[in-house]
Amino acid sequence: MPFSRRAPELTLDNEFFWSGVSDGQLLIQRCDACGAERHPPSPRCPACLSPKWTAQSLEPRAEVYSYTVVHHPVPTGFTAPYVVALLQWPSGARIVTDLMDVDPADVAIGMPVEIRMVEVDPGVTLPLAYPVREDADA
Numbered sequence: 001m002p003f004s005r006r007a008p009e010l011t012l013d014n015e016f017f018w019s020g021v022s023d024g025q026l027l028i029q030r031c032d033a034c035g036a037e038r039h040p041p042s043p044r045c046p047a048c049l050s051p052k053w054t055a056q057s058l059e060p061r062a063e064v065y066s067y068t069v070v071h072h073p074v075p076t077g078f079t080a081p082y083v084v085a086l087l088q089w090p091s092g093a094r095i096v097t098d099l100m101d102v103d104p105a106d107v108a109i110g111m112p113v114e115i116r117m118v119e120v121d122p123g124v125t126l127p128l129a130y131p132v133r134e135d136a137d138a
């Protein structure tokens, strides 16, 4: 495993997300009133304030919308430099996660990535992004 992490802190708002990750699904909230997708989880829609929502599954493929390369400070369990990316799906949904197995100099806006559920420690599974390489499906 690439590193060791603290287990996510579960709340009433994010329990569905982490339960989905444990089941191999990437779930976000979709507002029942206006249809807006949102992440991170929140009790009300930021667009219309409705408290009603439904969990919606995202496909594993997305693209890099933005990113940063972290050199310092280095939290426990990380090795610098590492890439933190804001990923975007065609629907407009966005999620922040680590971009793995890539030289920071090779990261680009629009880069195709896929989410993999990785058990980084026993009982701790995280949705991490990996570059989609043209020869990966061969």
Ligand code: ZN
Pocket (backbone or CB within 6 Å): 031, 032, 033, 034, 035, 036, 045, 046, 047, 048, 049, 050
């Ligand atoms: Zn809404």
